[in-house]
Amino acid sequence: MTIAIYPGSFDPVTNGHVDIASRAAALFDKLIICVYDTPQKRIMFSTTERVTLMKKAVAHLRNVTVVPYSGLTVDHARQMNAKVIVRGLRMSSDFEREFEMALMNKKLAPDIELVCLMTNLEYQFISSSLLKEAAKLGGDITSLVPKHVAVALTDKFRLDREQVKRQSSTVKKATRRKTNGL
Numbered sequence: 001m002t003i004a005i006y007p008g009s010f011d012p013v014t015n016g017h018v019d020i021a022s023r024a025a026a027l028f029d030k031l032i033i034c035v036y037d038t039p040q041k042r043i044m045f046s047t048t049e050r051v052t053l054m055k056k057a058v059a060h061l062r063n064v065t066v067v068p069y070s071g072l073t074v075d076h077a078r079q080m081n082a083k084v085i086v087r088g089l090r091m092s093s094d095f096e097r098e099f100e101m102a103l104m105n106k107k108l109a110p111d112i113e114l115v116c117l118m119t120n121l122e123y124q125f126i127s128s129s130l131l132k133e134a135a136k137l138g139g140d141i142t143s144l145v146p147k148h149v150a151v152a153l154t155d156k157f158r159l160d161r162e163q164v165k166r167q168s169s170t171v172k173k174a175t176r177r178k179t180n181g182l
């Protein structure tokens with residue numbers, strides 16, 4: 001039985017991620033999607049939220065499970081009894097990054113193989129960071145992510161806007177008090 005892991009930040013999961021997951025699920029007996037707990041980049045959704053969104057997105061894939069993880073990816077692969085790490089490639093910059101990571105991982109864990117799947121043409125331009133930017137500016141991202149993710153993004157930006165409004169009204173009040181006191 002060949003077990004593979006598909007690690008990533010998935011902040012949030014996109015149709016590109018789901019496509020890679022479903023193609024990998026067809027190649028391996030079991031695929032474990034591992035949601036990285038503490039990525040270096042700024043994260044919008046908490047680990048629990050990212051896991052929940054991913055679980056819903058791949059609920060139709062029978063041999064796929066989703067777990068959070070922290071620490072070294074190769075250590076986590078070993079804990080999961082996985083022999084393969086799956087990653088997706090969109091453009092040449094992905095290749096350079098994946099190549100570097102693959103060499104480091106091979107040094108750390110020669111027994112684990114990396115399998116990179118090329119993106120589907122229609123998902124080539126989708127990245128979590130770009131779509132968050134587009135959603136923030138009011139762009140229609142509904143064709144780029146599963147439906148429940150689009151809803152989660154809309155909710156998140158509404159909460160953010162409300163928080164900014166609250167903060168700016170607190171600042172205005174404080175400024176007014178200060179000015180009146182002078």
Ligand code: ADP
Pocket residue numbers: 007008009010011014015016017020039086087088089090094118119120123124125126127128
């Ligand atoms: P990470 O921070 O680990 O790169 P991401 O969530 O950005 O996490 O991506 C996880 C994996 O999915 C990476 O291998 C990335 O290249 C791949 N990926 C991201 N978006 C797409 C896409 N649209 N098509 C194919 N692969 C993708």
